[in-house]
Amino acid sequence: MRITYKGDYALxxxxxxxxxYELGVSTINDIAKRIDAPVKFLEQVLLDLKKGGFVESRRGNVGGYQLAKDPAKITLGQVIRFIDGPIELIACVEKNYSNCADLNRCVFKNIWQKVTKATADIVDNINFAQLVHQVKLKKNGFVYSI
Amino acid sequence: MRITYKGDYALxxxxxxxxxYELGVSTINDIAKRIDAPVKFLEQVLLDLKKGGFVESRRGNVGGYQLAKDPAKITLGQVIRFIDGPIELIACVEKNYSNCADLNRCVFKNIWQKVTKATADIVDNINFAQLVHQVKLKKNGFVYSI
DNA sequence: ATTTTGTCTACTATCCCTATAAACATAGTA
DNA sequence: TACTATGTTTATAGGGATAGTAGACAAAAT
Incomplete structure (x- = not known):
């Protein structure tokens, strides 16, 4: 798998x-400015994140976006998989794959599975509360460039 | 990164x-049959592998391809990087990347680096002699489907 | 009513993937 | 020499994904 620009912006x-999190909604424009993303592209990303249940929105004059759940309940792995797809390096070890002549005899499969597990062990064990904490630790003249 | 069909065929x-290895050259057609790959596509793959120094070739009537070095000297990581590019999940942690506003302050960078290391630890420590050994162990009515 | 926001549907340019085709070069063999 | 079996090279093409951009529409607050 590969983290695309879309996935990068989403994260x-x-x-x-x-x-x-504690300050209520942010507008697309504000978010776009702060993370340096193209506004119209970010629109689509946020829409997708809403469909995924990661954020919620309010329209109108004081509208905007905010997280739909506690940052501690959102892991990197959830977001990556939702936006950019499976973390597997190759389709043959993804779920419900049935296109290989004889997968059980394939010496490569075992390797791809190991890589998948190693990656999952990392991205599934990091949540956004931890990330916020790390950001705050970096306050050496913090100007908010993520 | 992602293993493409090209990378899969290459491996x-x-x-x-x-x-x-001990039997001299194999023709593209023979290889294609044995690993079940489209001949014309496999041509390009083998050409690339030759440029990468992994195989050598002989033209003409009794021509064909063979490994350019000891299977034990070729790791999965070398091949993957050469055919499909860097194993990093995202460009910002690849070598010589300089397009990020403030990479040292980015809390994501550390994570991408961990994933890269975990993957590299696997694919850089497996060579083709080991794979051949594993293939031979699987001889339960072995029909040669890799 | 107006303004400020999010929502939705198209559209586009570029690149990459996965081949396929055709012409050519080389090295054996008859 | 002529023929044939191989690898070499370049070109091309369809499909899909990526990374946006544009514009009309819908809702909520004032």
Missing amino acids: KALLDLAIH | KALLDLAIH
Whole structure:
């Protein structure tokens, strides 16, 4: 798998919203400015994140976006998989794959599974509360560039 | 990163050549049949592998391909990086990347680096001699489907 | 009513993936 | 020499994904 720009923006937007978790909604424009993303593209990303249940929105004059749940309940792995797809390096070890002649005899499969597990062990054990904490630790003249 | 069909064919072709290491050259057609790959596509893959120094070739009537070095000297990581590019999940942690506003302050960078290391620890420590050995262990009515 | 926001649907340019095709070069063999 | 079996090279093409951009629409507050 590969983290695309879309995935990158999604993670940054969520971290941004996690940092402002207690402060209510942020507008797309504000988020875009803070994380340096193209506004119209970020629109789509946020829409997707809403469909995924990661954020919620309010329209109108004082509208905007905010996290839909506690930052501690959102892991990196959840977001990556939702936006950019499976973390597997190759389709043959993804769930419900049935296109291989004889997968059980394949000496590569075992390797791809190991890599998948190693990656999952990392991204599934980091949540946005931890990230916010790390951001705050970095306050050496912190100017908010994620 | 992602293992493409090209990378998949490259790995299978090299394993095939590693299995036939002592037997001299194999033709593209033979390799293609054994690993079940489209011949014309496999041509390009083998050409690339030759440029990468993994295989060597002989033209003409009794021509074909063979490994350019001891299977034990070829790791999965070398092949993957050469055919499919860097194993990093995202460009910002690749070598010589300089497009980020403030990479040292980015809380994500550390995570991408961990994932990269975990993956590298696996693919850089497996060579084709080991794979051949594993293939031979699987001889329960072995029909040669890698 | 107006303004400020989010929502939705298209559209586009570029690149990458996965081949396929055709012409050519080389090295054995008859 | 002529023929054939191989690898070499370049070009091309369809499909899909990526990374946006544009514009009309809907809702909520004032």
